[in-house]
Amino acid sequence: MAIKTKAEYIEDLKAVRPDVYMLGEKVDRVWDDPRFQSTLNLIGATHDFSFDDEFKDRSVVHSPLVDEPVRRLNMHLQTSREDAVIKARLTREVTQRRICTWCQSNMVCMEWTATYDTDQQHGTEYHPRYQEFVKYLMRNDYDLAWAMMDPKGDRTVPPSKQKNLTGVKIIKKDAKGLVVRGCKVHTSYGPCIRELVVVPGRTLGRGDEDFAVSFAVPVDAPGLHLIARPAPGRSWPEADMECPIGSTLGAVEAMTVFEDVFVPWERVFLCGEVDMTGQVPHYFGRIQRQSKCACLAGHTDLVVGLAALVAEVNGLSMKTAHIREKLTRLMLHAETAYGCALGAAVDGETHPSGVYLPNGLIGNAGCHYIKTLVGDHIALLHDIAGGIIVTMPTERDYRNPKLKQWMDQYLGGNEKYTTEERLRVLHLIQEAAASRWTGYFMGWGISASGSPMTAEVAVRSEYDLDKRINIAKKWAKI
């Protein structure tokens, strides 16, 4: 079958030479650079997940498109309510363990649906092209990076009226294809991925035709540059205890610059049809938000476990009334968000292109709910763990035998755990709640997949207010 292991995925990366920068310097061999390892691990895990005995019956799914098995969360075209349900379940299972599923299957679906719509509206041929591209991804099990978000520039002005170029613009069209120039931000995982898909980040109007563009390019396309932001990790090399998560899993983020990049027609999926630029953002709101509810239910589960464990090594437990109340509050958050992930899956509908669209009202409401609680979750970790997570000696101190002796003597807690075990847990909570990693965790929770406000706007737009006003009028007899 086509699904590749983590090792094969990394092997694939060696075949390309993207123009990547980090901390102001060119990076030649991404796969060799220690600063990219946590990202390679995270993407790699999405591959190895297909070979995990506990999950492979769900993490692998047969794709009729290529008549081969594909990675469900990363490649699969969701075509039924059941697909949306399984995706939500799996997502929560993954994110509570390893933060991120890299849910690119959602992106595959959105663009599938959008290209279909465009062809229907404009008689174009984007959808068949895109189908070919998806088959190519599936057959090679290549991951994709999703370049959607434009730098905002002056928000009050459309792209064509900006003083500086923002977004990605078509600067040339000919028989062979397009040449594009510009920039996208928030390209998660970009430098560690083979293919990059550009889509519109917002609805454009007349006059912005040159910004109405969508396409795929290999990550090492000439003129493509990625300025990578390091994932949060070790502050000093031997930090084994202090950043257990960040030293294992991470997400290199990137600003992606298109310096006159050529795109052949067979990889162009939108070109000038401004009236269709809202499709991807709209489907994003339906497909991605449903996943995000489950994703953040998983994050909340992770916080539950962290909070319960640190309470325990500190000698407290579910028997302590306020700990019980706080852990229960977190559980309620997780289950409510998850309920919305599944609820949105139930009340969806199938798009003519075959993609199953979850319910936007519920998915957005669930997202809004859980996104506004992320700050509280971090605060609860501080509250339960105590000030020690920001005052305690470092791992390096613990490696000094003289200091270790004092620490072993004085920093013990619950006697069921050794002092080292307690310190390991405190360091873990420190990473989760008081480190640079915390910032990423909060960003994943609050901003990724759209801010709480975006979700609010989506609910407000879709909710049938008139229906309810009419019920009230009936009661008022007016």
Place this chain on the structure above:
Amino acid sequence: MAIKTKAEYIEDLKAVRPDVYMLGEKVDRVWDDPRFQSTLNLIGATHDFSFDDEFKDRSVVHSPLVDEPVRRLNMHLQTSREDAVIKARLTREVTQRRICTWCQSNMVCMEWTATYDTDQQHGTEYHPRYQEFVKYLMRNDYDLAWAMMDPKGDRTVPPSKQKNLTGVKIIKKDAKGLVVRGCKVHTSYGPCIRELVVVPGRTLGRGDEDFAVSFAVPVDAPGLHLIARPAPGRSWPEADMECPIGSTLGAVEAMTVFEDVFVPWERVFLCGEVDMTGQVPHYFGRIQRQSKCACLAGHTDLVVGLAALVAEVNGLSMKTAHIREKLTRLMLHAETAYGCALGAAVDGETHPSGVYLPNGLIGNAGCHYIKTLVGDHIALLHDIAGGIIVTMPTERDYRNPKLKQWMDQYLGGNEKYTTEERLRVLHLIQEAAASRWTGYFMGWGISASGSPMTAEVAVRSEYDLDKRINIAKKWAKI
């Protein structure tokens, strides 16, 4: 078909003579007494709903048990995920319009499941008896009243140790049946219903065998007395504007006293098996809470409509930032609760008795969520409508031509509405947020189907905390 209209339902009531009291006096003809009309309307509407063109494809369902159509929300045995989904959808549709579906089908299911369990455990024959009872209900389309909650007495002491008798106790058993004595509280609709089902209200232990009892009796069984609390309605007869909801729909509540009531064996569904007393409360937590999420989503929709309408007659709208924010907040509440209703439907499982059990974690989390917001909803109505709902002249003032003239002149708002229309809306909000009816609405939201704390306890018990602690331990490498 067996389904009866509202008129037939009321005709059925005339055939029985329950011993009912209200405001300290005996009520002879419930169906004739104006104080019971709003309850008859509410139950009656659950019958007429089967003949409503917009809904009858879902509100009526074929019951394989009697091979006849039955009222879905009141009689149907829920046996599939789809049943649970449709029930949630319909429930929200009904409760946003007329407050209560009288969801007795849930009760039918709980007792069905519980009697099955008891027979499995004890080799008894309660389940077949109960099946016959359900067929009897279905064939006659008789409603049931649900007598579950015990007066609590001294909460720290089991029933058998209470100073005064609380709950319902078996005081005699013989070849023909049982004689029971005691009391149940919160018997909603009791005086307007034909059959009464008694079930255990909580898990009992050894020594409390005499309180482990479940059975059905007709509402006019000798020795059965119902002390009815009037539903909130008109304060003076002609109050057409001031209590539009309460003068139409209501719920007579009752305290039900069993003064040595005889129950024949064929209507006995539990008798002494204390280890099975927890079954109904447990299934209540799974079946009823899922419905309650949808029910309260509907109540929230009603509040949305009321709030939006009063904003409008006051001259404000979704264009006013703080009104928009508040209405959106309510919409988010409704959709999140509804998401949990559907989410709980998805992740359930089928009990060996055939009943489909929704997910308890999600249903309880959703219930907890929306129940803790009910106070806020009423507060928002005050906030949006303004102090006028508690200071304005009464309807009777408006009926005095001299005062009407002043009111018409000075109390207008948005010019799109007449002053009378504005007053009608303000009175409606007054009823919803500042009247005796408000208390019922809050009770339905907060206490009915279990308090927020009950939901919290259910989530805490079912949530797999160890799984999450183990994930945290793995990250801490301990």
Place this chain on the structure above:
Amino acid sequence: MAIKTKAEYIEDLKAVRPDVYMLGEKVDRVWDDPRFQSTLNLIGATHDFSFDDEFKDRSVVHSPLVDEPVRRLNMHLQTSREDAVIKARLTREVTQRRICTWCQSNMVCMEWTATYDTDQQHGTEYHPRYQEFVKYLMRNDYDLAWAMMDPKGDRTVPPSKQKNLTGVKIIKKDAKGLVVRGCKVHTSYGPCIRELVVVPGRTLGRGDEDFAVSFAVPVDAPGLHLIARPAPGRSWPEADMECPIGSTLGAVEAMTVFEDVFVPWERVFLCGEVDMTGQVPHYFGRIQRQSKCACLAGHTDLVVGLAALVAEVNGLSMKTAHIREKLTRLMLHAETAYGCALGAAVDGETHPSGVYLPNGLIGNAGCHYIKTLVGDHIALLHDIAGGIIVTMPTERDYRNPKLKQWMDQYLGGNEKYTTEERLRVLHLIQEAAASRWTGYFMGWGISASGSPMTAEVAVRSEYDLDKRINIAKKWAKI
């Protein structure tokens, strides 16, 4: 001394014949009508408070203006930080016991300050006139009713452009005085008070000069009509247990109509100076909101006591974790609001007229805080008391010996209390959380003294945002 007892206050009322209507009918003798007794009790209590041994050292204060003692909360001109502190303390003491202090001293201060400002700005003589009026009130210990709020009409249009007259308008001016026409709403206590003061309810602009008017008239001035809304009280005459608060204390509200009422110049305090119409609303925001923080701290204390007592008769207490958590939450609310009442008192300043103005930022923030919690407080009462407050038999049932016997037997709780005691408490909670009285309590909490939004706007306007942006800029080095 001039302070009058409750009896004397009522005697004073007999000397006037205001044109009062209730439920559509003329009321001839307010002081004799049972529907006004709870209001007479409430106002009367503000008089008797001056003779209460526990409080009279603070509830009575010497007024330099008339060189006599006056009722502090109802007459006193607040001229120092200490005055504002004592007022806050006393207010909380009163409102936790009897709901409302009738804080008219605040109104005395606002108009004092506003007339001073007008004279400074316009060289008018309103302030000395107003001083005379205040002396008249103090010397006679007459209460005042405060007619501030205009019916809103079409909110987008100024008074002079409204289709129908809203607010109060000067329709004639001559040597002797003014003639005014129009309407004010929310005239609390109006029919039970001797003097009525009209002030602008909002800032007006050029063109609205005829609406820029303030004056005092006796409540029985020719052309003045009061349409009174009954205070919530007994539903049936003997309701001793069911509405203990409402049958004792209440507030008749009124819509006040001015049908060409004449006002002599010595009682006119503003006449055409539109630029000064914002003064009373502004000072209201500073003086009244500080009081309201303390007032609602007291209401929260009342809820604490109710919740704790019903928990106790139900057999629960501070030892039950979730009851403890909920009661503590309420205590935190009360203390935080009270902290703001005192904090606003500290950081105020003295107006050139001599009136001490509390801090507006803190008073408004505290008001916003506690006002948004009122719905929650009612919900907590439902949650802690249980559904029984809306399902239990009525007091009339308890008066029927046969039913009483059942109720006594079955409705007991904590054995330290008799069943009747438990029922009394449950009825009390029913009144507080599930009756028409609840609506008034919520209105007093949420709308009275300005909605949460008004407080929000006040904070937003006064907060020094630029100062904080500059601090941020300094850190960003820009």
Place this chain on the structure above:
Amino acid sequence: MAIKTKAEYIEDLKAVRPDVYMLGEKVDRVWDDPRFQSTLNLIGATHDFSFDDEFKDRSVVHSPLVDEPVRRLNMHLQTSREDAVIKARLTREVTQRRICTWCQSNMVCMEWTATYDTDQQHGTEYHPRYQEFVKYLMRNDYDLAWAMMDPKGDRTVPPSKQKNLTGVKIIKKDAKGLVVRGCKVHTSYGPCIRELVVVPGRTLGRGDEDFAVSFAVPVDAPGLHLIARPAPGRSWPEADMECPIGSTLGAVEAMTVFEDVFVPWERVFLCGEVDMTGQVPHYFGRIQRQSKCACLAGHTDLVVGLAALVAEVNGLSMKTAHIREKLTRLMLHAETAYGCALGAAVDGETHPSGVYLPNGLIGNAGCHYIKTLVGDHIALLHDIAGGIIVTMPTERDYRNPKLKQWMDQYLGGNEKYTTEERLRVLHLIQEAAASRWTGYFMGWGISASGSPMTAEVAVRSEYDLDKRINIAKKWAKI
């Protein structure tokens, strides 16, 4: 005068050689080590604050004890309501600008009060000794480090029963003084300060006499070891934009080990009087929490400024409804917490020792309020700034001219600011909300001065619940 400048403060440090470790290695010259500079700056600023023209009239106060001016927030003995008010005002002014006032004057007061109580109770002479120590601090303007918190060990077991020694224990007493052994945690600023004061961290009981100890020692006392945790600062040397706050101000934290440290009697302030161990924690709850309300009001102001500035550089402002709503929410938080700081100041009382004790109910309620909002504040920064704070290129990228060109072109926002200015602001928000510094900021907010739970317990203990139950009983007539 005795007050020293920052330069003199640092000069003083050169005279001592404490045994300090950082990252596992001995630190010889704290004042020279770059990792300590941010802490030296922070403490130094508390000195220079006495010479700041804007504030010196309040930041300096005459101490009758030494008849010299002292630093108010760091040395002053608070003896009046006015002292508590001024302290609150100044605290907010400082913390909104530079995070921490190092409020050691509170600690001076607590120990002053506690030693007085002990002498009264036990006829000891700790108070005069302590007075001498305070005079010594004042005359030399030496800062103090506060070693209060014990490592908790097994929380269910008193110190004398712990398997390992926790806390600080008297192991020898003789004519000259004591020898102590053990450990304290959370010694903020310890390595950069001259004198260390040890006090009990919790109430101890009979059997724990050897742990009932309080004393002062110079930071370089033989046997005293400090394991310092680096303050969060630059990740790489030239990080000028990325951590503007942390590279300027910080707090080195320390674990303090007492390896048989000798303390002469004149520096012993408690020795075996277990019944007095609760005094410092109790006074901490009254004196420190009041300050903390003001401190966190200031932190909230800082967040307001950061949020408003980043909204602005992104092109949004108070005119955008949801930004306005969020900024207003933050303002309300700041003012409410500040109201409690002032309110607690008003309702305090003077201890017989002369120290003014603010109101514990209000101070703790205010603390609880604002502490539970800290997570939300960080979340709001993410929400308003957007995902870019965790995805954008680093400062080092911006130092590379090629990358700078792209960044300048594409990352601009509001045209009133250069791209560099916008990046500076985004980096600043990144530091505040998504960096290791964030963890400290949250720790300062949530754990420092006691967790939210501690504040809750204090309110619950002090609130007069019986008074309120009695009011409820009176209404219920029972």
